[in-house]
Amino acid sequence: MRSLTEEETRTLFTKLASYTGRSLNSLITPAEDGSQSVFRLQGCRVYYVNKDIANLSVSFPRDQLLSAGTMVGKFTKTGKFRINLTALDLLAQNARYKVWIKANGVMPLLYGGSVLKAHVARFSEDCPENAGVVILDSNDVPLGFGVTARSSAQIAKLDPTSIAVHRQADAGEYLREEDTLFTT
């Protein structure tokens, strides 16, 4: 487990910043009780770990350490970063744009479908096209995240069957991708 290089940090933050606003700072700054969490790389996967645990984790051989903390995502071979579903909690706390969906849209989303206009209950204002959004149900429970297909102004004019948000990850993956979610 090692800390990220400059390039990797920039790539990671660029990706995270497309979903979160300025509150991303709170991820790095130490909490009031002095505890701090850091980003660490293990293999190609990035984990968001408590610093104390991260320091302790060096005592394990790399090939035997499976996971520590929250997995944020992984670097692809081409150097891009892919956010994993497990980072949903981090994103939901600091999300810039949010979409609330009705009860009729929850199951289609959890089965891997996109969010249609008919499913949208509420939309963050002034949301541009192709921006990252966190998808929540009517009780403010985060269900996944995705990318807007149209800007919020245009979505209002769409017909009910057209796609409003392209799904990137949803909570249904915990079951659907159970076998491969944590394999390295």
Next chain:
Amino acid sequence: MAPNVGGAKGGAKGGAKGGKPTNLSSASRVSKSAKKDGPKRPPPKEQKSKPRTANENLKKKKKRVYTEKELDLPELNQITPVGVIKPKGKKKGKTFVDDAEGMMTILAMVNAEKEGQIESKMMKARQLEEIREAKRAEAEARMKEKKNKFDDVKDSIRQKKKGKGGDKAAEPTSIKDSISKPGRSKKKTVAFA
């Protein structure tokens, strides 16, 4: 005729040949060369070409090595791709960002970039929306104008009809009256006993 012509030609040729025998002779060339021989040159030396096996020839001449910059190759055509080139003299290995300050600076840069992008996107979207609104308003105005024109035309036709209709309506009645007044209508009637 033919022998005559041939004879004349032959005579002329013969005359010319007879007239300048000395000029074209080899003696004249000799005299010219003798005139030009004024400045003396050293006798030409025989150049000896050295055999290939000679020591000098066996030594390899240093060929000029071109740097990649001098060759002016297109970037994608080089042996090492553009992104992979590592500057010489730099230390190997990665530079980690472990301190919070470094992280913060990177985050601030990324955030600023992202905000700028979003801002520009929103601006663009707003402008497009304005343009769309303007176009819609224009189209609506045009439709309204068209409709008004159509209505006007309809009204004018109606009025014309009314005007004509009034006259026509008045005329037939008068005609009918005039016809009916004499007592017989044109319709045939059948009467049963």
